[in-house]
Amino acid sequence: MTFDTPAGRGGPLKRLFGRRRGAPSRARRRLGSAVRMVAALTLAGGVYTVFAPGAFAEDTRQLSAAAQEGKALFDNSCISCHGRDGRGVEGRGPNLIGVGAASVEFQVGTGRMPMARQEAQAEEKPPQFDDAQVQQLAQYVQELGGGPVVPEGELVKDPEADPEAMAHGGELFRINCTSCHSFGGAGGALSSGKYAPSLNDATPRQIYAAMLSGPQNMPVFGDNQLTPDEKRDLITYINLQLQEDKDPGGLFNLGRYGPITEGVAIFLVGIVILTFSALWIAGKS
Template sequence: MLAGGVYAALAPPAQAQDAPGFSAAALEGKALFEVGCVTCHGRNAQGVEGRGPSLVGVGSASVLFQVGTGRMPLARQEAQAWRKPPQYSDEEVRQLGQYIQELGGGPQVPEGDLTRGADLSVGGDLFRINCSQCHAFGGGGGALSSGKFAPSLYPATSQQIYAAMLSGPQNMPVFGDTQITPEQKADIIAYIQQVLQDGQDAGGFNLGRYGPSTEGVAIFLVGIVALVFASLWIAGKS
């Protein structure tokens, strides 16, 4: 009792640590979340089984991609979330992202020009190695298994592309800064926007940008037929 009394008299008073509050933008985002997102993702964004996953730790990058492209809120449960006209303004998307970011942390898209100092040549090489298998060499997208698909990259903004690489939506793998550095991400984005989206077809006629299928048909119908007629002409002359 004596030791306890001495300690109570000399020890500094304990002070309860209040939980840090949300910023003004996050509070606005919380209000939006509780109206449009809580049904599927639950209170405190912890998810609802059979409806929507937890958003704790996904960061503002995931919100920017999913909500900014109109994929969320979902119209109905399907194998793939389709791109639609966004239901939230850019400011509301930023507020929702800020709420999710402050709630559980996660990856964020850097501010400013995401393609500054980019190298188109390096970006093309990186795109062909890491992205073309699903999005096709022309960026038009392609079919995957179980009713899923890799979407077209033509309407994507630089922020949406960066957010997709950070968050890995649906079947897309996550390309963190250890797999693809921020400088390399800038190279890829610049290549997509300045070469693919601007319609620069260095090889000539793009054949719809469907890849080797249409190229093979064109080679067979034009090239092989031309060779056959050339062979017949040579045989006739000889």
């Protein structure tokens, strides 16, 4: 046996005890890392599922009784334009996810929805649903995707309890609303065939819902622009000053567009009186 010769060193021992195991290949190392990663992710997912079951509650939550009634109305009257899941249909109706109950109260409660036809602006018309049905539709859309909600409670303040509400509301109205709705709340024309509607018949809830949802060209007045208390001040001014006090600036109802209409009326009446007076004097002479 030649254990000491270089040429034969270890030859018989290598054959006797076997070759040394070589280092794992790069492919085997990558495969092992991938297996460990999949196992870790599976374990993390299992732990999350066990300790956070509420994460999957949204997909399987039950609608309230009012929302179920609203869903039945929605499926019969709204699904063709807004889709089965309320995400809208291209060219027909917008996505309702996130618009909230406030948008439904304004659009459906004023008869603007359902629309009779596609045009520049949805026109106000007699509502197709009563107040209870509007609330059911609003509740369904709210539970479907969330969004702004008109608060419950009185939206018009008592001037005797809060004497500053009327004055503050008038200031807010002049700053934020008169450029479109005019100083008397009669509305006015906008660009591209659109218009700002009259506020004469708008209810406090409709006004509050419009401020929250920003329909048509109207901007959204979130709580960071106008606080809920300021919104109530503004509604108090509209309800008690513009709607109940029909003629705050004159003796006759001339549309409440400001001094122009009264000036034109006085001019026309004056011209007629002067003309007849001149004719009478000429006839006498």
